[in-house]
Amino acid sequence: MKKLVGALAGAALLASAASAQAEVIKIGLIANFSGAFAVWGQQFRQAVEAYQKVNGKSVDGNEIQFIFRDNGGADPAKSRQLAEELILREKVKFITGFDLTPNALAVSELITEAKIPTVIFNAATSMITRSSPYFVRTSMTVQQYVAPLPTWAVKEGGIKTAYSLVSDYAPGHDAEEIFVKNFEAAGGKILGKDRIPLNVTDFAPYIERAGNSGAQAVYVFIPAGAPSVSLVREFAKRGLKDKGVKLLAGGEVQEIFLPAIGDDVIGTISSAHYTETNTNPENVLLRKTLVEMFGKDATPDMGTVGAWDGTKLIYDAIKQFGPKITGDQFVNFAKGRKWDSPRGPIMIDPVERDIVQQVYMRKVEKRDGKLVNIDFFTSGMVKDPWKESNPAKK
């Protein structure tokens, strides 16, 4: 009898040891894999798969398994339902992804209740991270990467007058606010500002208005993709570029969109938290891996780098706490953490759980027959300006 009990206990021990060894840690990733925003899903997935190729699909023998879910548009109800399913049925330890703000905000109550740490790979509205203590963001906020642009334009770029053209939605309003504020604070003058409805397809009238104002520069903020492509093309075709008017932009001229705009885009100045051509070793590795895995045209963008860093943060936390890591352990681990991202040095704000990073001023050039952004100025570490000017707002 004793022998039997001993044998059973031994077997049980073995079994539990074996399961401890081969634990599977599931990570949900919610993003748009179809529809108008499908580019985000593609970039997130490529980044995660590239990171796993470089760093392995397991941490200390525990398998890291990503579960991809398609949000299929700006659909908060669907996003919430997917998060619920991932938590209850798939028993995920983490949720990641989120390209669009409404989809991220929709899960905030759920992840707070379930204590599931959630890493935002893109969604850039400032207040998201305040909506749940379990949100951590590895991408950027709109005001963060726009803020240094107007200051540079006036102080270094010799631009004294500007016209602002932004899309008429929350991120556009955020961008306009910080651009105008910093441009005027630096001593520049805004000659006019228009808000462009999201459904506009022909941008000629807006470019014409901006051109007629006589401003030295036109600032644009518009969803990257077909709208930004049309707008930048129109800017060049109207001859504003030939008249010496500068175009100031941001995510509109990420490398991934440059071929679609064409050579007209050369000379455009933009600010961003990630420049695809930078020579940081992490970035060289990222680009090399992407090309190896997904072909020579695979190009990283803001989404790629947000997902790459988010995945790294989770890997590092699991390395420290093992497969039984709790939500609170992860969030505390993330707070104040610094590392070298493909974009450069970054840090997670210990209070806001939001990213702190440098912002780069770039210019579009043609190198080896390819349109690329080249850095020419780097700001210091930038915290999200919105949080600083709205210390208590949720």
Added chain:
Amino acid sequence: MLIFTILLDGIAYGMVLFLISVGLTVTMGLMRVVNLAHGSFAMLGGYLSSVMIRNYGVPFIWSTLAAALVCGLIGGLAELTIYRPLYRKGDLAQVLLTFGMIFVSIAAMTLLFGPTPVAESMPKWLEGQIDLGFRTYPAYRLFLIGVGTLLAIVLYFIIERSLFGARLRAAVDDPGMARALGINVNLLFTLTFIGGCALAGFGGAIGAGILPIEPFYALKYLVLFLVVVVIGGLGSFRGSLAAALAVGILDTAGKYLVPQLGSFLLWFIVFGLLLWRPNGLLPPKSAT
């Protein structure tokens, strides 16, 4: 001078809408098929032309014509296999099936070409500016106005002056009577469908500088195309030209003069025009 700029911009934009929508208005008016997938043919034309230019070095003009031809052939094939069984099924079945086809085309294009807009492929001679005396103006937009006008004239002769056109108009106005007079309406349907899809493909390819080609094209601009068809009057070729130009010019003027109105502007225009002419600007006889 502002008025000329508004007119030029509005007409160029209207011409793109006209090129793509005219096929839709004729098929909807003639066959009573609600073909929501019409934009998919325009998108296909844009992709085909871009592939021909970038991968095979085909000159711009030839590539757009070839894209139109291929879109027409695919359209004819689709008419025989997919659309024909739909004619008797009623509006709802047509809307469901053709809307489904939009999603199929979006998924197919995402798979084949990726989710980002395709690389721009305008030839050098369309990139510059042309001096009009009172101002310089983008060559591409002048080209659009020229091509649109030329095509409108050609279509005018085909639809309003040829025997084919007379039969077509007869079939639009009263299909039953047309059949009784011995007109082969089925053949007319197929030919018209081929023509409509070819025009869509051509419009998509040539208008890519204003409406960039990307997988969501077919859905994103669907409402615009439908607006032109509805304002023009179902089945009316002249109506769709008038409607496309009206929408183009009014929308452009509004954006210049009262940008504060934002996205309501287009809907005010649609609302106003339909209140004034509920059957469209120039509806065919069958609708009045």
